[in-house]
Amino acid sequence: MARNKDDSGLRASGSAAWRRVADWLRPLAALLVMGVVLSFASPHFLTPNNLASVAVQASAVAILAVAETMVIIGGHIDLSVGSVLALCGVAAAMIMSRGAGIAVSCMAALILGLAAGALSGVLIAFGRMPSFIVTLGMMGIARGAALIITAGVNVFGLPSRFATFSVARWAAIPLPALLAAAVAAIAHGVLTRTSLGRYIYAIGGNAEAARLSGIPVQRVVTALFGISGLLAALSGLALTSRLSIGQPTAGVGYELDAIAAAVIGGASLMGGQGTVPGTLIGAAIMGVLRNGCDLLRVPVFWQQVAIGVIIIGAVFLDQFRRRR
Amino acid sequence: MRAVCVAWLFLAVALISGCAGRPAGQKAATTSITIAVVPKAVAFDFWLSVKAGAEKAGKETGAAIIWRGPSDERDITGQIAMLENFINSRVDAMVMAACDSQALTPIVRKAREAKIPVITIDSGVDDPSVPFVATDNIKGARIAAQTLVKLIGGKGEVGLIPFVAGAATSTMREKGFKDELKKYPKVKLASVLYSESDAAKGMAVTENMLTSIPDLAGIFAANEPGAIGAARAIEQRGLAGKVKLVAFDAAGSEIDALKRGTIQALIVQNPFKMGYEGVRAAVKAVHGEKVPRYTDTGVAVVTKENLNTPEIKSLLGR
Numbered sequence: 001m002a003r004n005k006d007d008s009g010l011r012a013s014g015s016a017a018w019r020r021v022a023d024w025l026r027p028l029a030a031l032l033v034m035g036v037v038l039s040f041a042s043p044h045f046l047t048p049n050n051l052a053s054v055a056v057q058a059s060a061v062a063i064l065a066v067a068e069t070m071v072i073i074g075g076h077i078d079l080s081v082g083s084v085l086a087l088c089g090v091a092a093a094m095i096m097s098r099g100a101g102i103a104v105s106c107m108a109a110l111i112l113g114l115a116a117g118a119l120s121g122v123l124i125a126f127g128r129m130p131s132f133i134v135t136l137g138m139m140g141i142a143r144g145a146a147l148i149i150t151a152g153v154n155v156f157g158l159p160s161r162f163a164t165f166s167v168a169r170w171a172a173i174p175l176p177a178l179l180a181a182a183v184a185a186i187a188h189g190v191l192t193r194t195s196l197g198r199y200i201y202a203i204g205g206n207a208e209a210a211r212l213s214g215i216p217v218q219r220v221v222t223a224l225f226g227i228s229g230l231l232a233a234l235s236g237l238a239l240t241s242r243l244s245i246g247q248p249t250a251g252v253g254y255e256l257d258a259i260a261a262a263v264i265g266g267a268s269l270m271g272g273q274g275t276v277p278g279t280l281i282g283a284a285i286m287g288v289l290r291n292g293c294d295l296l297r298v299p300v301f302w303q304q305v306a307i308g309v310i311i312i313g314a315v316f317l318d319q320f321r322r323r324r
Numbered sequence: 325m326r327a328v329c330v331a332w333l334f335l336a337v338a339l340i341s342g343c344a345g346r347p348a349g350q351k352a353a354t355t356s357i358t359i360a361v362v363p364k365a366v367a368f369d370f371w372l373s374v375k376a377g378a379e380k381a382g383k384e385t386g387a388a389i390i391w392r393g394p395s396d397e398r399d400i401t402g403q404i405a406m407l408e409n410f411i412n413s414r415v416d417a418m419v420m421a422a423c424d425s426q427a428l429t430p431i432v433r434k435a436r437e438a439k440i441p442v443i444t445i446d447s448g449v450d451d452p453s454v455p456f457v458a459t460d461n462i463k464g465a466r467i468a469a470q471t472l473v474k475l476i477g478g479k480g481e482v483g484l485i486p487f488v489a490g491a492a493t494s495t496m497r498e499k500g501f502k503d504e505l506k507k508y509p510k511v512k513l514a515s516v517l518y519s520e521s522d523a524a525k526g527m528a529v530t531e532n533m534l535t536s537i538p539d540l541a542g543i544f545a546a547n548e549p550g551a552i553g554a555a556r557a558i559e560q561r562g563l564a565g566k567v568k569l570v571a572f573d574a575a576g577s578e579i580d581a582l583k584r585g586t587i588q589a590l591i592v593q594n595p596f597k598m599g600y601e602g603v604r605a606a607v608k609a610v611h612g613e614k615v616p617r618y619t620d621t622g623v624a625v626v627t628k629e630n631l632n633t634p635e636i637k638s639l640l641g642r
Contacts, residue, residue: 042536050535057528147395152367154523154552156577167560243523243556245577247549249367250524252396294532300489300518 023266024278031285038292055177058287060239062180064254065261066187067231069279072262074224075204075271076131081232082254083142088113089236090146093155093246102162110233117229121222146248155246163244176238188276204271264314356386357416359606363393364421368548369575370595377599385607400424407431411438417606421446425492441609445602447492457601457619459593461493464623465500468570468591471625472542475568475588479510480541483533485550487521497546519550526553534561542568548575555581574640590626597621
């Protein structure tokens, strides 16, 4: 793997930082072009209500995508986020519907997500197993567990106060979107301004070199998957609040949407590369595309083709640029 | 090395205990018949009612019921594999709801070649000679269309939310609804968006529908996840009661929305009867008796007004 030394992230040189910004300027340009085209094509696109809807619709996947970005930068992959989302969502819903407080239920769900993620992390880092396999297993375990504890039935009858979170707004911005933005801001801060962040880039760039230079690779990888599980739980809570039911079949396929958002935003599945702002733009591109197709009444099958083309196109342009 | 030894030990124990269990199982097999019941998905109230019906028929006829299905109704290959395994393990009969009407046809033929009778329930296969126990979905969707037209006062724009394109049930409900609407020239079908049987996607497409058609008069959601998503989107926009919502099925969360006044009418199938009649037909087929090609299990229109009448209560199993 021929890799530019500056991309390793160990050296926070000015040019590397600028390159990372440039990485997400391209998808941003694509998003803006889409926005302009849709504004002309549909009178309903550029309205405050519709933009708020898109933001909320994209927020669940956006939170997962932030988690996935961190894992991907670290050179791994997490296929379990969609299932962990469902498990934590129904767990919170069940605890809540049995009369426990909202805060307690949410806390329990977050701990469950953190534990599921950390378990995968330990197996990957200390058990020396590929993340693809471990999280594939966890994907089945978490989905199965969600179906087992609910007996396959949606959990309803949640306190209305919990459901109001997803409707509430702060200065015209819906709270789920703000939550996603806050998660992204923290993750961005961790990746760019802390030693943990630099370790993650270094491990993704070259795990062996990172280990030799004294980075606690195993602990960092465990932490990465713990964070991923925690964020999946958070996303599950947001989704449960939005639907006001706990759905054991929620989030099927969301892990692939999250990976796609990260890749469109410039993350490399080889590790060592990717940014949170880029991923947010990737998630926004997918959200806007789906919304735009619905507004323009584009047949649903073409939506899937369009998203596929965008994923491949984004990676192609990236490769082309690198080769030059 | 040690880990490998432990693994072998486990395997050996599993094999021995499996063998030890065998004679008892064989004895049971000579006295009763075993019927595999394979739904399209194991989640959702609908399939659990099918299961309850199948188990009741099993108890009455003395047949052992094996209940197994994919966890997601889009998992067509998973369902095919399950049926293959049941054929190989020589169950006496299979009762199944096809995830896809075409893709499951070859495996159903294979079962019949192996002399294992197959009864399809809810969603059939593309072979009219296979007995089919189901709701007449086209008729049910026609009734949904009539109900929605009445609710919106005979004119306006309406939206349709089917679930998975290509699934027989979804396609038939789409067709029945569209066909019936043609009888009402003042009612226009303005948007058709799929929920993919995911409540969150159902909610997103409903929001987009409400955004792009500001004076939408009504929506027909063709199954439970779509209905939950649509109800939630309508509530969040403060349009409950203004945008009329008619939905298929009667999950707890749908009945909840009916009571709240977000859903005006539910088109309720009889999944319990599907499971029940399906297993009874399978037992008949095993004994070499003739089974009718088609059994309609019927639909009922459930509203807030008739929700507590005895016949609706018994249909909903409450």
